[in-house]
Amino acid sequence: MTTDTNDCRPAGRNALPAPPPLDCSANCALFLDFDGTLVDIAPQPDAIAVDPALPGLLDALSTRLDGRLAIVSGRAVADLDRHLGKLDVAYAGSHGGEFRPSGSDAVELLAPPLPREAEDEVRDFVSHSEGLLAEAKPLGIAMHYRAAPAREDAVLELASELSARLGLEMKRGKMVVELLTPGSDKGSAVARFMDMEQFRDATPLFLGDDVTDEDAFEIVREHGGTAILVGEERESAAGWRLSGVGEVHRWLKAALA
Numbered sequence: 001m002t003t004d005t006n007d008c009r010p011a012g013r014n015a016l017p018a019p020p021p022l023d024c025s026a027n028c029a030l031f032l033d034f035d036g037t038l039v040d041i042a043p044q045p046d047a048i049a050v051d052p053a054l055p056g057l058l059d060a061l062s063t064r065l066d067g068r069l070a071i072v073s074g075r076a077v078a079d080l081d082r083h084l085g086k087l088d089v090a091y092a093g094s095h096g097g098e099f100r101p102s103g104s105d106a107v108e109l110l111a112p113p114l115p116r117e118a119e120d121e122v123r124d125f126v127s128h129s130e131g132l133l134a135e136a137k138p139l140g141i142a143m144h145y146r147a148a149p150a151r152e153d154a155v156l157e158l159a160s161e162l163s164a165r166l167g168l169e170m171k172r173g174k175m176v177v178e179l180l181t182p183g184s185d186k187g188s189a190v191a192r193f194m195d196m197e198q199f200r201d202a203t204p205l206f207l208g209d210d211v212t213d214e215d216a217f218e219i220v221r222e223h224g225g226t227a228i229l230v231g232e233e234r235e236s237a238a239g240w241r242l243s244g245v246g247e248v249h250r251w252l253k254a255a256l257a
């Protein structure tokens with residue numbers, strides 16, 4: 001955890017406080033993680049329940065912020081489109097490996113695809129282990145073990161071995177480990193957005209629940225912004241906390257009132 005003081009957060013507290021209300025009239029840029037932040041965690045990636053009001057809420061916030069809103073997710077952009085519909089908001093998918101600044105842009109891939117060998121070995125391993133699930137993405141493959149937690153060690157062992165042998169990055173998340181070609185993370189995604197005309201000079205806010213969001217928290221802090229942890233308190237670079245998805249929705253809706 002960093003110890004710099006260049007951060008918009010209260011000092012000297014152990015428990016993270018709730019963030020102040022979001023003020024859309026201030027020159028801020030809003031970055032939102034998806035799973036665990038905008039939708040509750042479900043037994044499988046496709047089993048999530050998206051609140052029917054969520055797409056409209058994101059659209060309205062993006063308009064109110066003059067386009068300074070981006071979803072920054074580990075999911076592929078196409079997968080997010082499938083769950084949210086095609087919104088005219090900015091997206092970074094695949095942990096920053098995919099980039100789409102607006103709904104009318106094509107998705108830009110910022111890294112080479114995963115070697116075929118890695119995908120084949122993961123698929124073969126998963127097919128021989130009940131409860132494991134492989135989720136292929138444009139730049140990586142995730143192994144989910146939520147339905148087979150006892151297989152965690154075996155999954156991590158395979159991921160480490162493939163990562164070392166093929167020079168891949170290994171990212172851990174909630175009951176998931178993912179292999180992807182190196183070079184991007186959620187921090188690089190936020191930095192890329194902040195370099196764009198529409199985001200430049202804004203103060204960034206990032207909301208996220210998982211360890212992969214910590215890279216973004218650090219970058220946001222470097223820009224003098226606000227990092228908000230969603231869910232249970234844990235060691236984090238965030239300075240504020242919202243207790244869960246419901247509270248995130250209420251906090252976002254309040255900004256439009």
Ligand SMILES: O=P(O)(O)OC[C@H]1O[C@H](O[C@H]2O[C@H](CO)[C@@H](O)[C@H](O)[C@H]2O)[C@H](O)[C@@H](O)[C@@H]1O
Nearest residue numbers: 034035041042043044045073074075174175176
């Ligand atoms: O960066 P995020 O938007 O938070 O995405 C992180 C990963 O989320 C998904 O997996 C997680 O959510 C699933 C549905 O709730 C859950 O079943 C799984 O155990 C979680 O790890 C998604 O499937 C991954 O591709 C994302 O990387």
